[in-house]
Amino acid sequence: MRTTVGIIGAGPAGLLLARLLHNAGIESVVLESRDRAYVEQRQRAGILEQGTVDVLRAAGAAERMDREGLRHDGIELRFAGKRHRVDFPALTGGRSVMVYAQTEVCKDLIALQLKQGGPLLFEAEALAVEDAESARPRVRFTYEGREDVLECDYVVGCDGFWGVARKAVPAELSRVFERTYPFGWLGILADVPPSHDELVYARHDRGFALLSMRSPAVSRLYLQVPQGTDAQAWSDEEIWDELERRFATDDDWRLRRGPITSKSVTPMRSYVHEPMRHGRVFLAGDAAHIVPPTGAKGLNLAVGDVVTFARALAYEKETGSSELLDAYSETCLRRVWQAERFSYDMTTLLHRDPDATPFEDRIQLARLERVATTRAAETDLAEGYTGFPLE
Numbered sequence: 001m002r003t004t005v006g007i008i009g010a011g012p013a014g015l016l017l018a019r020l021l022h023n024a025g026i027e028s029v030v031l032e033s034r035d036r037a038y039v040e041q042r043q044r045a046g047i048l049e050q051g052t053v054d055v056l057r058a059a060g061a062a063e064r065m066d067r068e069g070l071r072h073d074g075i076e077l078r079f080a081g082k083r084h085r086v087d088f089p090a091l092t093g094g095r096s097v098m099v100y101a102q103t104e105v106c107k108d109l110i111a112l113q114l115k116q117g118g119p120l121l122f123e124a125e126a127l128a129v130e131d132a133e134s135a136r137p138r139v140r141f142t143y144e145g146r147e148d149v150l151e152c153d154y155v156v157g158c159d160g161f162w163g164v165a166r167k168a169v170p171a172e173l174s175r176v177f178e179r180t181y182p183f184g185w186l187g188i189l190a191d192v193p194p195s196h197d198e199l200v201y202a203r204h205d206r207g208f209a210l211l212s213m214r215s216p217a218v219s220r221l222y223l224q225v226p227q228g229t230d231a232q233a234w235s236d237e238e239i240w241d242e243l244e245r246r247f248a249t250d251d252d253w254r255l256r257r258g259p260i261t262s263k264s265v266t267p268m269r270s271y272v273h274e275p276m277r278h279g280r281v282f283l284a285g286d287a288a289h290i291v292p293p294t295g296a297k298g299l300n301l302a303v304g305d306v307v308t309f310a311r312a313l314a315y316e317k318e319t320g321s322s323e324l325l326d327a328y329s330e331t332c333l334r335r336v337w338q339a340e341r342f343s344y345d346m347t348t349l350l351h352r353d354p355d356a357t358p359f360e361d362r363i364q365l366a367r368l369e370r371v372a373t374t375r376a377a378e379t380d381l382a383e384g385y386t387g388f389p390l391e
């Protein structure tokens with residue numbers, strides 16, 4: 001098998017890249033190790049930055065998002081029983097975010113790809129990327145019980161944190177920057193209308209909690225739990241009781257309860273692999289970097305990477321210059337590190353570190369108070385949340 005761009009992974013990064021290349025008249029083949037139902041149902045992110053929304057619209061993949069997505073103009077911070085709303089458009093010159101689940105973004109992109117795009121092979125597992133430094137890198141993969149080879153001009157590893165593409169960068173050239181946190185998120189989906197019309201980020205002495213939503217009828221809620229927690233060890237009632245405690249306010253706000261349809265624990269990690277390119281192999285999305293979900297940046301960073309790659313390749317096709325492809329890693333990493341910083345700031349601002357001293361607890365509350373009372377600090381949060389511009 002032969003193509004121009006071999007894409008490993010059909011998460012948001014791989015699927016959007018295939019779409020962008022198709023629109024630019026560039027051939028690609030997508031290899032995805034899981035089946036279609038699994039990819040379409042995997043619960044993950046749900047907040048699209050303004051820039052991601054713009055990219056999906058320009059790519060012709062936003063019809064359902066514009067119909068069903070929920071535009072949000074702010075978030076609420078909750079701490080010490082108080083509520084503070086951050087007004088995004090007022091602080092950022094009109095920017096907002098869209099609540100539209102990653103599952104839905106993937107469904108829309110898969111449907112488009114199967115209708116109009118190049119091959120998208122499910123249950124096709126990449127085993128290794130070879131000859132990264134040559135003009136013809138290759139992906140060895142298994143499909144329908146046989147081993148095969150995809151010969152490419154370029155390979156883009158969109159295969160997530162556990163994928164194989166990153167191994168194409170020789171160990172002596174790789175640099176890894178990493179931080180793990182001593183807690184994770186217990187996330188639930190519940191068939192109940194959200195108790196608030198915007199996301200609520202709550203800092204509480206018992207730990208962080210987040211109120212979010214997937215639609216006007218489905219709530220998505222999270223609790224900070226110790227690292228290694230088993231989601232099934234929490235009964236539904238214990239989860240609701242704990243959410244109620246952490247969201248409690250001084251006014252008459254009430255949390256709505258409903259049937260829980262899914263429970264899972266997500267670990268929290270910050271991770272960056274440099275460089276994001278070796279020879280003709282490029283890394284995009286979670287294959288190159290992970291952020292803790294507090295800043296809602298993972299999916300949006302993946303979008304930034306593939307837009308950068310697609311533009312660079314289209315530029316080479318038009319002008320014959322590889323200047324933008326050569327700058328890929330540096331260009332992406334500038335944005336990645338801003339998102340890493342923002343996600344780290346949001347995480348340490350809102351979570352209860354089990355080893356925090358009483359002094360550090362007071363400092364955390366003082367940081368929140370500053371966001372709530374100072375326009376400069378509030379603007380910094382609003383700009384980070386609605387997203388860093390694509391270069």
Ligand SMILES: Cc1cc2nc3c(=O)[nH]c(=O)nc-3n(C[C@H](O)[C@H](O)[C@H](O)COP(=O)(O)OP(=O)(O)OC[C@H]3O[C@@H](n4cnc5c(N)ncnc54)[C@H](O)[C@@H]3O)c2cc1C
Nearest residue numbers: 009011012013032033044045126159160285286296298299
């Ligand atoms: C459990 C979890 C929960 C998350 N929750 C949130 C959240 O609440 N909020 C938020 O903002 N972000 C969240 N994120 C982050 C966000 O979902 C990711 O940043 C986003 O999915 C990145 O997209 P991607 O396409 O780079 O990688 P992925 O979505 O991981 O896609 C990679 C794809 O590659 C495939 N693949 C892997 N190896 C191979 C192989 N060898 N051959 C072929 N295919 C392969 C995988 O099956 C997968 O489909 C979460 C991430 C995880 C893992």
